[in-house]
Amino acid sequence: MLKYAIKRILLMIPTLLAVAVIVFLVLRVVPGDIVELKLTAEGGEVSLEQIEAEKTRLGLNDPLHVQFIKYMSGLPRGDLGISLWTEEPVSAEIAARIGLSFELALLSTILAVIIAFPLGTLSALFRGTILDYIIRILTIGGIAVPSFWLGMLLIMLVLATIGTLPPLGTVSLFADPLVNLQQMIWPAISVGYRYSSVVARMLRSSILEVLSEDYIRTARAKGLYEKIVIVKHGMRNALLPTVTVIGLEFAFLLGGLVVTESVFNLNGIGKLFVDSVVRNDLNLLQGLVLTVATAFVVVNLLIDLFYAALDPRIRYQS
Amino acid sequence: MSKMNIAKPKRRTVWDFIKQQPLGFIGLILILIMSIAAIFSPEVAPYHPEDVDFEASPALGGGQPSWDHLLGADAFGRDILSRLIYGARTALSIGFLSAFIGCTVGAIIGTTSAYFGGKIDLIIQRLIDLMLSFPIVVLAIVVIAVFPKTVVAGIDINVIIAIAIPFTPKVARVIRSQALTIVTLPYVDAAKSAGFSATRTIFRHILPNVTAPYLIMLTAFIGQAILLEASLSYLGLGVVEPTPSWGLMLSGVNSDYYRTAAWMIIYPGLAVSIAVFSFNLFGDSLRDWLDPKLKL
Numbered sequence: 001m002l003k004y005a006i007k008r009i010l011l012m013i014p015t016l017l018a019v020a021v022i023v024f025l026v027l028r029v030v031p032g033d034i035v036e037l038k039l040t041a042e043g044g045e046v047s048l049e050q051i052e053a054e055k056t057r058l059g060l061n062d063p064l065h066v067q068f069i070k071y072m073s074g075l076p077r078g079d080l081g082i083s084l085w086t087e088e089p090v091s092a093e094i095a096a097r098i099g100l101s102f103e104l105a106l107l108s109t110i111l112a113v114i115i116a117f118p119l120g121t122l123s124a125l126f127r128g129t130i131l132d133y134i135i136r137i138l139t140i141g142g143i144a145v146p147s148f149w150l151g152m153l154l155i156m157l158v159l160a161t162i163g164t165l166p167p168l169g170t171v172s173l174f175a176d177p178l179v180n181l182q183q184m185i186w187p188a189i190s191v192g193y194r195y196s197s198v199v200a201r202m203l204r205s206s207i208l209e210v211l212s213e214d215y216i217r218t219a220r221a222k223g224l225y226e227k228i229v230i231v232k233h234g235m236r237n238a239l240l241p242t243v244t245v246i247g248l249e250f251a252f253l254l255g256g257l258v259v260t261e262s263v264f265n266l267n268g269i270g271k272l273f274v275d276s277v278v279r280n281d282l283n284l285l286q287g288l289v290l291t292v293a294t295a296f297v298v299v300n301l302l303i304d305l306f307y308a309a310l311d312p313r314i315r316y317q318s
Numbered sequence: 319m320s321k322m323n324i325a326k327p328k329r330r331t332v333w334d335f336i337k338q339q340p341l342g343f344i345g346l347i348l349i350l351i352m353s354i355a356a357i358f359s360p361e362v363a364p365y366h367p368e369d370v371d372f373e374a375s376p377a378l379g380g381g382q383p384s385w386d387h388l389l390g391a392d393a394f395g396r397d398i399l400s401r402l403i404y405g406a407r408t409a410l411s412i413g414f415l416s417a418f419i420g421c422t423v424g425a426i427i428g429t430t431s432a433y434f435g436g437k438i439d440l441i442i443q444r445l446i447d448l449m450l451s452f453p454i455v456v457l458a459i460v461v462i463a464v465f466p467k468t469v470v471a472g473i474d475i476n477v478i479i480a481i482a483i484p485f486t487p488k489v490a491r492v493i494r495s496q497a498l499t500i501v502t503l504p505y506v507d508a509a510k511s512a513g514f515s516a517t518r519t520i521f522r523h524i525l526p527n528v529t530a531p532y533l534i535m536l537t538a539f540i541g542q543a544i545l546l547e548a549s550l551s552y553l554g555l556g557v558v559e560p561t562p563s564w565g566l567m568l569s570g571v572n573s574d575y576y577r578t579a580a581w582m583i584i585y586p587g588l589a590v591s592i593a594v595f596s597f598n599l600f601g602d603s604l605r606d607w608l609d610p611k612l613k614l
Contacts, residue, residue, distance in 0.1 A: 018448055026464060133341075140602065144594035146545055148552055149568060149587030156576050156583065252453040259455070259549050273456070274553050277463045285463060289456070296451040 120203025142197025342603020424489025432497035541597030
């Protein structure tokens with residue numbers, strides 16, 4: 001197991017290196033000019049010399065290979081360069097916001113799992129009944145409803161019932177957990193609905209697949225209680241693909257957060273991501289993309305290790 | 319019993335689809351209604367989408383849904399229903415074009431990868447792995463950042479490309495796995511030994527045999543693309559004013575309107591949801607009908 005784990009961890013390095021190189025190259029083609037945008041934002045005339053001087057100061061006029069070496073040599077130290085807009089270190093900008101996004105991601109995962117498990121299981125066990133149809137429509141709906149719109153509806157609902165919306169994302173979880181949860185629950189629901197639908201659908205189809213396996217027929221034929229057949233023989237095997245989906249959706253949650261954080265005006269990395277594009281802040285965008293890729297690779301690793309722990313076949317194969 | 323009972327090859331008709339997949343049929347009907355609204359927008363919509371009726375602006379306390387404006391009016395006093403109908407044009411054209419480009423390019427890459435195998439296959443697969451390690455929205459936004467805004471004949475080309483690119487690796491992966499079994503079949507060997515070029519073998523002999531997964535993914539991704547276009551436009555990174563777009567209608571809604579002009583928020587989101595819902599419903603049923611084992 002340890003050997004397998006080490007091998008998998010070492011395999012992460014080339015993947016992340018490739019992402020770093022490609023992201024660097026792709027973002028150097030960006031036509032927009034942050035410096036011009038930044039200087040003209042304050043209004044007034046800006047001369048070409050001023051723009052050039054600012055560019056030189058920020059290191060944007062360095063030859064590509066110099067920029068590349070500087071960027072790559074910073075990576076092992078966790079140095080992602082400075083944000084071209086605020087001139088703070090990119091890693092500090094991300095670190096300041098990642099906690100909020102992580103909390104939101106975790107909260108919506110918990111919500112999603114709580115909702116998805118009963119829905120997916122019931123839908124599979126009562127296949128073809130009215131209940132199954134209702135759950136299927138609900139979960140197809142979850143994939144269709146834009147999370148930002150659901151967020152807007154929730155804000156409307158809160159305004160109409162409670163009256164005022166607590167200012168969002170200002171109270172930290174550790175300062176006052178209750179107020180924090182009151183604030184975070186709405187964005188978590190708006191992300192979680194889609195998330196739970198994806199998981200419930202996966203669970204439904206994998207339970208259905210497992211239930212048609214030979215060993216289920218064997219279990220039934222030898223006279224086991226249906227409950228034991230479903231829980232011990234069915235669910236256990238259906239869980240593997242479902243866990244993968246939960247993990248992947250978690251790693252990909254930033255996609256959902258990008259819009260949701262904008263709706264609820266939360267200062268997380270999703271919003272930072274949109275800001276970095278609007279402002280042409282290449283260094284920040286680059287750092288964020290690398291962060292997303294790292295999150296994905298790490299979650300993938302955890303899923304694989306989890307699989308290997310559960311299923312000896314995977315350990316020995318490789 | 320002199321005659322042997324030879325089973326007729328089952329021909330599946332549209333009627334079979336309706337009978338076996340009623341939910342999918344509902345989806346199809348909704349799609350047709352939306353398409354008609356999009357094609358005949360000028361005939362169907364009560365107003366021009368950019369017609370301004372200041373008296374009906376919620377900023378002045380007006381704009382409630384009424385006989386003049388069935389679904390109300392927006393902050394500029396523009397008719398919401400008309401903007402939704404014209405918005406269907408934006409949603410469906412961008413949705414279809416980006417899904418079509420993404421799926422077609424993906425299918426070609428997938429079959430090529432399977433046909434050549436070996437090193438080429440390995441390199442393509444690693445690149446696909448790389449692209450798949452990003453959420454669709456993130457990849458789309460990066461593409462938006464890289465491509466300059468390009469509008470040809472009123473269609474935002476950069477938005478279409480930004481949506482198509484994240485779909486490509488997903489399609490390529492599924493199609494490749496299907497094509498891998500096809501390249502081992504005798505008729506591909508026959509094509510090769512007849513001296514046909516790789517291009518001809520791929521396009522004439524392999525691609526036509528992955529039509530079913532291609533169609534299933536195309537319908538599924540049109541829904542995804544509509545959702546993505548709405549999200550991008552909502553964030554201010556997609557289609558820009560005055561083009562009527564559902565996502566854009568939800569963008570920058572003044573916080574006062576959450577209380578006073580709920581119709582400005584409810585209907586555009588409903589339009590996106592119904593559109594995506596219909597395509598998902600149809601796509602799902604199409605998969606159950608054509609290839610239930612296909613995993614997307």
